[in-house]
Amino acid sequence: MHLSWLSSAFLLFTAAASCASPTANTPTQVNVRIEGAQKTIFEGNVLTTGHNVTTPSGGNHKCDGTNGAAHTSPGPTPLSALDDAAKQNGFSFDGLFVSGFDDFIIGTIAGESSDNIADIWISGLNFFSQGIFETCKTELNAGDKVLFALVSVGVQGSILQLIGPTTARVNQPVTFTVVGSVSLFPIQGATVNGVTTDANGHATLTFTQTGLNSAKADKPGSVRSNRVDIQVTD
Known part of the structure; x- marks a missing residue:
């Protein structure tokens, strides 16, 4: 969850x-x-x-x-x-x-x-x-x-924080959340491994390979997020 x-x-x-x-x-x-x-x-x-x-x-x-x-x-x-x-x-x-x-x-x-x-x-x-x-x-x-x-200078936005699971099943979607340090609200329009976050700051990813995977959020004008490592199993 x-x-x-x-x-x-x-x-x-x-x-x-x-x-x-x-x-x-x-x-x-x-x-x-x-x-x-x-x-x-x-x-x-x-x-x-x-x-x-x-x-x-x-x-x-x-x-x-x-x-x-x-x-x-x-x-x-x-x-x-x-x-x-x-x-x-x-x-x-x-x-x-x-x-x-x-x-x-x-x-x-x-x-x-x-x-x-x-x-x-x-x-x-x-x-x-x-x-x-x-x-x-x-x-x-x-x-x-x-x-x-x-x-x-002059265009710095939030320092992004990525929150999400550390385990997942292969080919099963999991949801990540991006929040920002300035507003403490969800960040819409950030990308997490290429998936754009919605109004709730959510991005749903599906990992197709087992093993250790990772996710990171980015958005122009903001500091990219921490990395979340996800162990993907069958």
């Missing part, structure tokens, strides 16, 4: 509230997702702690939640998670350190760059956008969902 948009909204608010009680600075598993202009660069779980981060343009600086006196004790942060994801998965990133904000601003990830006029790298936590200078001030809890996305 798929979740209603109201249940989805509740889950989003619950997830966003999780950052109120940060985890101690011990190895913490979070999900990191990097959405480039045309494709997902990386999406997976990462173990991270708060630590110093070094970039070619920004140098070496702490990034452990105590930046800007945001927290009194160190912990894992969105940028420390990006740094560990890059080290563990073989891609690079760059960013400037802005001393007045005691934080980094991302310029390039895996070769995709902001141009400071049309495109910019934003960050998000649990499907909600963060401020630009929050990547070293926000502390993470286990299971948090960290996002970095390259978006066009």
Whole structure:
């Protein structure tokens, strides 16, 4: 059974509230997702702690939640998670350190760059956008969902969230729901594996091959969704 948009909204608010009680600075598993202009660069779980981060343009600086006196004790942060994801998965990133904000601003990830006029790298936590200078001030809890996305300035819509089953039967239709972070309402006109969502944010897919399949939602002007993995059986 798929979740209603109201249940989805509740889950989003619950997830966003999780950052109120940060985890101690011990190895913490979070999900990191990097959405480039045309494709997902990386999406997976990462173990991270708060630590110093070094970039070619920004140098070496702490990034452990105590930046800007945001927290009194160190912990894992969105940028420390990006740094560990890059080290563990073989891609690079760059960013400037802005001393007045005691934080980094991302310029390039895996070769995709902001141009400071049309495109910019934003960050998000649990499907909600963060401020630009929050990547070293926000502390993470286990299971948090960290996002970095390259978006066009002035046309950014919702950060899409895809909700759906993790199991299915071959040649049997299953329904997915797309909701957006800004309105918390269903998103009509998004595509899920090529199927367009209706007014309720629903898209019905039928998987024709057994094994591990995946689904992802996209819509122009919005940040594409998380991936949902579906184990398809006979």
